[in-house]
Amino acid sequence: xxxxxxxxxxxxxxxxxxxxxxxxxxxxxxxxxxxxxxxxxxxxxxxxxxxxxxxxxxxxxxxxxxxxxxxxxxxxxxxxxxxxxxxxxxxxxxxxxxxxxxxxxxxxxxxxxxxxxxxxxxxxxxxxxxxxxxxxxxxxxxxxxxxxxxxxxxxxxxxxxxxxxxxxxxxxxxxxxxxxxxxxxxxxxxxxxxxxxxxxxxxxxxxxxxxxxxxxxxxxxxxxxxxxxxxxxxxxxxxxxxxxxxxxxxxxxxxxxxxxxxxxxxxxxxxxxxxxxxxxxxxxxxxxxxxxxxxxxxxxx
Amino acid sequence: xxxxxxxxxxxxxxxxxxxxxxxxxxxxxxxxxxxxxxxxxxxxxxxxxxxxxxxxxxxxxxxxxxxxxxxxxxxxxxxxxxxxxxxxxxxxxxxxxxxxxxxxxxxxxxxxxxxxxxxxxxxxxxxxxxxxxxxxxxxxxxxxxxxxxxxxxxxxxxxxxxxxxxxxxxxxxxxxxxxxxxxxxxxxxxxxxxxxxxxxxxxxxxxxxxxxxxxxxxxxxxxxxxxxxxxxxxxxxxxxxxxxxxxxxxxxxxxxxxxxxxxxxxxxxxxxxxxxxxxxxxxxxxxxxxxxxxxxxxxxxxxxxxxxxxxxxxxxxxxxxxxxxxxxxxxxxxxxxxxxxxxxxxxxxxxxxxxxxxxxxxxxxxxxxxxxxxxxxxxxxxxxxxxxxxxxxxxxxxxxxxxxxxxxxxxxxxxxxxxxxxxxxxxxxxxxxxxxxxxxxxxxxxxxxxxxxxxxxxxxxxxxxxxxxxxxxxxxxxxxxxxxxxxxxxxxxxxxxxxxxxxxxxxxxxxxxxxxxxxxxxxxxxxxxxxxxxxxxxxxxxxxxxxxxxxxxxxxxxxxxxxxxxxxxxxxxxxxxxxxxxxxxx
Numbered sequence: 049x050x051x052x053x054x055x056x057x058x059x060x061x062x063x064x065x066x067x068x069x070x071x072x073x074x075x076x077x078x079x080x081x082x083x084x085x086x087x088x089x090x091x092x093x094x095x096x097x098x099x100x101x102x103x104x105x106x107x108x109x110x111x112x113x114x115x116x117x118x119x120x121x122x123x124x125x126x127x128x129x130x131x132x133x134x135x136x137x138x139x140x141x142x143x144x145x146x147x148x149x150x151x152x153x154x155x156x157x158x159x160x161x162x163x164x165x166x167x168x169x170x171x172x173x174x175x176x177x178x179x180x181x182x183x184x185x186x187x188x189x190x191x192x193x194x195x196x197x198x199x200x201x202x203x204x205x206x207x208x209x210x211x212x213x214x215x216x217x218x219x220x221x222x223x224x225x226x227x228x229x230x231x232x233x234x235x236x237x238x239x240x241x242x243x244x245x246x247x248x249x250x251x252x253x254x255x256x257x258x259x260x261x262x263x264x265x266x267x268x269x270x271x272x273x274x275x276x277x278x279x280x281x282x283x284x285x286x287x288x289x290x291x292x293x294x295x296x297x298x299x300x301x302x303x304x305x306x307x308x309x310x311x312x313x314x315x316x317x318x319x320x321x322x323x324x325x326x327x328x329x330x331x332x333x334x335x336x337x338x339x340x341x342x343x344x345x346x347x348x349x
Numbered sequence: 350x351x352x353x354x355x356x357x358x359x360x361x362x363x364x365x366x367x368x369x370x371x372x373x374x375x376x377x378x379x380x381x382x383x384x385x386x387x388x389x390x391x392x393x394x395x396x397x398x399x400x401x402x403x404x405x406x407x408x409x410x411x412x413x414x415x416x417x418x419x420x421x422x423x424x425x426x427x428x429x430x431x432x433x434x435x436x437x438x439x440x441x442x443x444x445x446x447x448x449x450x451x452x453x454x455x456x457x458x459x460x461x462x463x464x465x466x467x468x469x470x471x472x473x474x475x476x477x478x479x480x481x482x483x484x485x486x487x488x489x490x491x492x493x494x495x496x497x498x499x500x501x502x503x504x505x506x507x508x509x510x511x512x513x514x515x516x517x518x519x520x521x522x523x524x525x526x527x528x529x530x531x532x533x534x535x536x537x538x539x540x541x542x543x544x545x546x547x548x549x550x551x552x553x554x555x556x557x558x559x560x561x562x563x564x565x566x567x568x569x570x571x572x573x574x575x576x577x578x579x580x581x582x583x584x585x586x587x588x589x590x591x592x593x594x595x596x597x598x599x600x601x602x603x604x605x606x607x608x609x610x611x612x613x614x615x616x617x618x619x620x621x622x623x624x625x626x627x628x629x630x631x632x633x634x635x636x637x638x639x640x641x642x643x644x645x646x647x648x649x650x651x652x653x654x655x656x657x658x659x660x661x662x663x664x665x666x667x668x669x670x671x672x673x674x675x676x677x678x679x680x681x682x683x684x685x686x687x688x689x690x691x692x693x694x695x696x697x698x699x700x701x702x703x704x705x706x707x708x709x710x711x712x713x714x715x716x717x718x719x720x721x722x723x724x725x726x727x728x729x730x731x732x733x734x735x736x737x738x739x740x741x742x743x744x745x746x747x748x749x750x751x752x753x754x755x756x757x758x759x760x761x762x763x764x765x766x767x768x769x770x771x772x773x774x775x776x777x778x779x780x781x782x783x784x785x786x787x788x789x790x791x792x793x794x795x796x797x798x799x800x801x802x803x804x805x806x807x808x809x810x811x812x813x814x815x816x817x818x819x820x821x822x823x824x825x826x827x828x829x830x831x832x833x834x835x836x837x838x839x840x841x842x843x844x845x846x847x848x849x850x851x852x853x854x855x856x857x858x859x860x861x862x863x864x865x866x867x868x869x870x871x872x873x874x875x876x877x878x879x880x881x882x883x884x885x886x887x888x889x890x891x892x893x894x895x896x897x898x899x900x901x902x903x904x905x906x907x908x909x910x911x912x913x914x915x916x917x918x919x920x921x922x923x924x925x926x927x928x929x930x931x932x933x934x935x
Contacts, residue, residue, distance in 0.1 A: 204446030204853075205828065206714045206744060206771045209503065211529040211557065215662060216712060219639060313612070330643060 239329060245273050245337035246306070256329045262321055266308060273337060307343045310335045319343075375404055383408040410434060415873050417455055417479065418898065421922040422463035434473035434498075435464070441876050441916055442826075443851055444478055445503055448878055448914065450902060452929045456480045456506075458488070459927075465492040473498040473524075480504065486511030490518035498524035498552070505531030509539045509558065516542035523576075524552035537562030537585070543570050550574040554581035556605045556636060561585040572597040578630075581605025584638045589617055595624035604628070604651075606636035609644060609663065618647060626650030635659035635684075642669040652676035657683075661710045664688040671696035682706040687722035687744060694727030698734025706740035707731055714744065714771060725752035732759035739797075740765040747778040748805060753787035763795040767802035773829035773854070776806040783807055789814035792822075802826040812836035816843025824849045837861035841868050851876040859886030862915070866890065869897050874918035878902075882912045884935075890917065891935035898924050899935045 239256040252272055259265045308320040312331045320328070320335070382405050385391055395405040411434040414420060425432075439455025441448075457479045464471050471493045481504050489496065496519050501507075509532065515525065516539055537560040543550070550570065555562070562585065571577060571594050578601060582591065586607025595601070613621065621644075625631075631651050640663035652658075655677050660670070661684040670685065670693040680701040685693065687709050697704065709723055725748045732738060738760040748770050757763065768787075776783055784805035792798060792814050799821055803811060807830035815822065816839030823846050831837065837857040840847070841864045849872065850865075858881035869875060869890075884901065891899040902914035924934040 202773065202854075204443065204448045205773060206711065206769055207443075207446045207826075207828075208710070208714055208744075209445045209529055210447070210531065212661075212710065213714075216714075326643075 241310075241332055241334050243269060243272070243335040243337065246339045246342065248273065248337075254335070256332060261325055262328075266320075269308065269335075269337065305340055306337050307340055308335065309338050309343065375400070378404040379408040383410070386411075388413040407431060411473075412436070414438070416918050416920075417460070418922065418925050419873070419918060419920045422460045424922065426463055426467035430467070432468050433471060434475075435460075435468075435471065436475040436477075437479060438477040439479035439504075441851070441874065442478070442849075443853065443876055443878065448853070450929065450931050453902075453932065454480070454925065454927050454929070456482075456485075456927065458482065458485045461485055461488055461492070469493065470495050472496060473500075475500040475502075476504050477502045478504065480506040481511070482506050483508055483511035483514070487514040487518075490514045495521055497521055497549075498526075500524065500526040500528075501530050502526075502528045503530060508533035509535045509537070509560070513539035513542045516540065517544075520544075520547065521549055522547075523549050525550070526552055526554040526579075527557045528554060530557055532557060534558050534560050536560045540570070541566040545569070545573075548573045548575070551576045552579040553577065554579065554605065556581040556583050558583045559585070564590050568593060568597070575600075577601065579603040579633075582607040582636060584608050584636075587611050588613055588621060588644070592617070592621040592624045595621075595628060599624075599627040600630055601628055602630045603633035603657075604631055604636070605659075606634070606638070608639055609637045610639040610641045613644065618644065622647040622650065629654070631655065633657040633659075635662075637663040639663070640665060642666065642672075645669060645673050648673065649676045654679060656681045659684040660689075661686055661708065664712055665693070666690075667692035667696065671700075674700040677701060678703070680704055682740075684708040684710070686710050686712045688712045689723075690721060691723055691727035691730065694723060695730040698730045698732075701735060703737060704731070704735035705737050707735070707738060708740075708742040709744055710742075711744040711771065722746055725749050728752065729755055732756040736760060737762070739763050742767040742769075744769045744771060746771050747775070748784065748787065749777045749779050750782065750784060750786040750790070751777075751779075753784075754790040757790050757794040761794050762797060763791065764797050765800040766791050766795065766798060767800065767826070768804055769802065770805040773804075774806045775804075783810070785810040785814070789818075792818040796821065798822055800824040803830055804828060806830075808832045809836035809839070812839045816840050819844055821846055823847060825851070827852045827855055829854045831855045831857060834858055834861040834864070838864040841865035848873045850874075852878070852880060854879040856881055858882055859889070862886050863890060866893055869894060869917055870919045872919070874916065876914075876916050877912075878914040880915075882915055883910050884912050885910070887912045887915055888935050896920070900928065901933045901935065903931055903933065 240253045241256055242251050242253055244251045254265070254268065254272070256265070259268065309317050310320050310328070310332045311317055311334045313333060315333075317336070323331075378401070382391075382394060382401075385394065385405075385408075388411070391405055391409060395402045406428050407430065409429050410431055412425060412429055412432050413436045414425070415438050417437050417439045437457070437460065439457075440453055443449060444453065455478060457476060458481075465488070469492070472495050474489065474496075475498070479501075481501065486507055489499070491514075499515060499519075499522070507530075512525070512527070515522065537558070540555070540562040543566070547570075551574070553570075560583075562583070564586070567586075568590075571580065577598055580594070580598065580601055581603070582594075582605055584607055586594075588607070588609060588611050591606055595604075625647055628651055632655060634648065634651060634655055634657070637660060640660070642665065645665075652673065653676060656679055658677060658680055664686050665673070665688060667690050670689040674680070674696050677700065681703055683697060683701065683704060683706070685697075685708070689696075694709070697707065709727075711722055713722075723743070723745050725745065728741075728743055728745070728748075729752050732755065736759060739762045741763065742765075745768075748768065753768070770784070777787075784803075785808055787805070788801070788803050788807070788811045791801065796818075798819055801815070801819065801822055801824070803826070809832045812831060813836075815825070819825075820843075822844045825840065825844070825847065827850075834857055837852070837855075838861055840850070841861075847868070853876075855877075857877065861880075862877065862882050863886060865872075865875065887899050887901055891897065896919060898918055898920045900916045901912045902916070904913045907913050928934055
């Protein structure tokens with residue numbers, strides 16, 4: 049990509065967002081821009097933006113909407129948006145835009161084609177008009193990151209019965225990440241848990257299913273919460289003073305300033321890392337990055 | 350006794366009617382013929398001579414009508430006075446894929462009215478692709494006091510209210526099988542309509558429905574129907590509820606679970622596993638909606654005697670499938686989603702040597718951007734491990750000629766070969782050549798082939814091969830294939846046993862259509878849509894062959910001279926009178 053075009057996860061470009069932006073602004077009366085966090089390198093200025101676009105990694109799957117609703121991501125903070133780190137690889141959350149503009153465009157499954165056809169609107173060549181428009185809309189807005197849908201879908205093809213089409217559309221099995229975390233992704237649904245950090249003003253949510261190991265989870269969390277450990281965050285959320293580096297956070301975490309704990313199904317707070325990863329993801333209800341001092345006090349260390 | 354033996358004994362004396370009758374009373378003949386079940390055998394028997402025709406018609410209790418418009422209910426009733434079981438199929442198969450207009454027809458009601466008058470002791474009705482309303486279901490429920498079995502597959506036009514009527518009135522019901530229908534699900538209260546005194550149900554399949562049912566009512570129903578052998582639940586039934594049902598029904602032979610994904614405590618898991626392991630007769634397992642890998646081990650005790658495992662609604666990973674299949678050595682039929690990928694299919698090849706049928710459905714059929722699923726490698730792996738494979742339905746995004754050649758070399762006994770390369774007209778992805786040689790290999794090697802669905806980039810050569818080699822072929826489905834009329838002509842000329850031909854989006858025109866002139870009367874039906882057939886061609890066909898119904902479905906805004914969708918079928922009932930305005934009978 050020469051110039052990364054910023055998109056939210058549905059693939060709407062900047063032009064689309066201001067209108068939505070206004071509505072959500074009105075809705076909560078928050079000064080979103082002021083508190084917008086960017087994880088750029090210190091001293092860099094993120095380009096002036098009207099809206100909360102992010103550098104979305106090419107998560108093509110979002111276009112097809114196979115992921116379960118990101119409404120979960122709206123918990124608490126609602127409209128917090130974080131731009132991906134310039135190095136990429138952040139698994140940060142993407143605040144969803146309600147798909148108003150794109151007509152629920154995230155769902156490109158066949159159930160749509162079914163309903164369109166019932167109108168008898170099929171024409172030669174046998175192409176579903178509505179699908180074409182949807183697809184065209186997506187691709188015109190989302191070029192670059194969201195792979196443009198190559199062709200419009202054909203009526204009644206592939207030959208799959210409506211019942212199966214509708215069932216798979218309503219309950220999509222899983223989706224693949226463009227980054228190739230295929231193995232980690234497979235399995236039903238996602239597993240969002242809240243992550244809190246002592247001293248941070250707001251929580252985050254992560255999808256445990258997208259990680260395959262403790263290492264991946266902890267580095268993702270480190271990136272996500274790095275700004276808080278520097279001390280004072282400026283009102284713009286950009287770290288001031290010394291440069292933020294990953295290693296500093298790691299040191300902080302490993303230097304026993306913080307420990308990672310989780311609440312399990314029984315409501316107990318446990319230290320992360322004792323049980324096999326799969327068992328952990330199955331029993332973890334929420335995560336908390338706890339100050340070591342407090343952890344010691346709880347008798348965990 | 351074989352019909353041929355009977356024939357010999359009849360032929361030896363001279364065929365004097367009175368002599369024959371005295372040596373072989375009609376009652377005996379009827380008694381013998383009543384043991385014949387296959388409708389094809391019966392059709393053959395009825396052609397032998399007039400006496401046999403009569404004996405056969407008086408002894409027939411089950412009638413199978415493959416095309417509801419090929420005959421009228423009155424004609425059926427006149428010929429077969431003692432019918433207790435009817436199987437009826439209606440719309441062309443492509444209606445499953447939304448290619449047939451909504452109000453096309455195939456309404457059951459006229460049939461029911463005749464049956465109520467002529468077959469008041471009707472016991473079984475099995476419908477496929479018919480339109481059936483709630484009123485019809487109510488009529489059915491009250492008109493036949495002995496009614497036992499209702500099976501609806503891929504039908505539409507009714508709601509759960511109709512099911513409520515069945516549950517309420519059919520005191521002797523043994524089977525209620527609702528599969529893949531376009532049903533208006535208004536709620537689960539229909540299930541509560543089975544009276545508390547009702548105990549005869551043996552088959553209950555409501556997996557199609559999404560609404561919650563009253564679980565207590567279901568639990569009591571299953572508890573008192575001691576002969577229940579088939580139970581297929583819908584997604585709203587939880588794992589914990591499943592366990593409660595199973596403890597009361599360990600005799601089940603076929604189980605469709607509900608949702609397989611909620612959180613279970615360890616104790617609940619153990620109880621579920623225990624309940625499943627008590628089901629010693631279970632040979633078929635399906636459902637497993639949203640199956641979570643960690644609970645699959647609960648199925649292991651059942652897996653050892655499973656012959657049919659339907660995982661096509663459970664998005665399993667390859668490792669999850671592999672672990673499960675290690676416990677399924679006796680599996681004969683397996684349906685999966687392509688989430689298992691090639692690695693999962695390797696596990697199939699390694700663990701299921703007795704496998705006869707494999708169906709691989711696409712989890713994301715409409716998303717071209719996501720490249721996963723299965724490839725030719727998975728299919729090849731299965732073929733090496735499963736030499737008895739004879740039925741395959743395979744959705745994939747890439748295939749090669751060489752792979753298919755290998756596959757049929759390993760499995761020469763294919764009777765049903767349905768390969769769907771999902772991108773229309775896609776060539777061999779390695780050589781970039783058409784897939785002609787693949788299907789050529791199939792028809793040359795698999796001499797028992799009855800059903801074939803082709804896909805990928807195909808020239809007329811494929812159809813030359815089919816016409817030349819596929820001598821047992823009965824059903825052929827073609828889409829986005831062929832180069833000219835010659836392709837279809839080869840098929841019409843060569844496939845002597847062809848009964849059903851369905852074609853879409855192919856460059857076959859009038860010459861191709863008319864090349865089958867002589868043939869259509871020996872076939873059940875022909876479907877051609879988005880081809881190059883014109884109205885004139887259809888008119889010509891209709892004129893030349895008066896015993897065929899030639900129907901054209903017009904689409905809005907299309908050229909007047911083009912015949913967008915053509916459906917041709919033989920009929921002794923004449924042109925139908927219930928066609929909607931968009932369907933023209935020529």
